[in-house]
Amino acid sequence: MTGKLMLSANKRHVLDALDIPRWQLRQTEAVIEPVARPQSGLESPSKPMVADIPVDRPLPGNGSPDPTVVASPSIDELNWSDLYQRVAGCHACGLSQQRTQTVFGVGDQSADWLIVGEAPGQEEDQRGEPFVGRAGQLLDNMLQAIGLARSQVYITNIVKCRPPGNRDPHVDERDACRGYLKRQIALLRPKIIVVVGRVAAHALLETEEAVGKLRGGEFNYGTSEIPLVVTYHPAYLLRSPSEKSKAWSDLCFARERYNAVLAKG
Numbered sequence: 001m002t003g004k005l006m007l008s009a010n011k012r013h014v015l016d017a018l019d020i021p022r023w024q025l026r027q028t029e030a031v032i033e034p035v036a037r038p039q040s041g042l043e044s045p046s047k048p049m050v051a052d053i054p055v056d057r058p059l060p061g062n063g064s065p066d067p068t069v070v071a072s073p074s075i076d077e078l079n080w081s082d083l084y085q086r087v088a089g090c091h092a093c094g095l096s097q098q099r100t101q102t103v104f105g106v107g108d109q110s111a112d113w114l115i116v117g118e119a120p121g122q123e124e125d126q127r128g129e130p131f132v133g134r135a136g137q138l139l140d141n142m143l144q145a146i147g148l149a150r151s152q153v154y155i156t157n158i159v160k161c162r163p164p165g166n167r168d169p170h171v172d173e174r175d176a177c178r179g180y181l182k183r184q185i186a187l188l189r190p191k192i193i194v195v196v197g198r199v200a201a202h203a204l205l206e207t208e209e210a211v212g213k214l215r216g217g218e219f220n221y222g223t224s225e226i227p228l229v230v231t232y233h234p235a236y237l238l239r240s241p242s243e244k245s246k247a248w249s250d251l252c253f254a255r256e257r258y259n260a261v262l263a264k265g
């Protein structure tokens, strides 16, 4: 099974990279006041999603159905390959205008662990892969610290195109892209979701709470039983290295919740 915890030969090196004192290996997660679990709109069928609208479908001139047009399947029917192609051709929001390419996601498509960030940055936009560069290296170290290689998880963002100037994606852009992440999760069926950073946490939990207050909360994804854990974005940790120990606690918490899922069978 993918995503299983493994022993890391260079754990000391990894912990040093995270500025984690080695004695913390025995530490359990920080005790943080859980907050009430909000309901995510991702499961709500009442909320229309722009990304549910098939792209490149001709619109009939008089507003009535065109019998010559074969409707594209909805996003909820797509397999991995077709979903990738749908995203690659998507122009459902303005972020399509300045992207070099879409950044779909990377990793094991049967992974137990899903990591969700905010949006591609400049380097991700150039390379077509999420979490590359220094933030990506730190994420890799964070994963290694809990016994996971990058190849054992699946990594994606809430929006698949780079916002200009690396600004936060706007709400309408997040909503436009929401259906793609929802379908990725449905295909992946992860056993745990780790959400990194404020913007992704706000989008998935539909809250405005600070990450500091969301950490340690026993959330689930939408109405599902998939545990969802919030932690800081690696880019933030690079700017605020003193917070790395909190991220380590969050990952220990995630590991505990994952182990609990496995124990349930």
Ligand code: SF4
Residues within 6 Å of the ligand: 051, 087, 090, 091, 092, 093, 094, 095, 096, 102, 159, 160, 161, 173, 176, 177
């Ligand atoms: S961000 Fe998402 S919805 Fe917007 S154009 Fe890119 S793939 Fe489409």
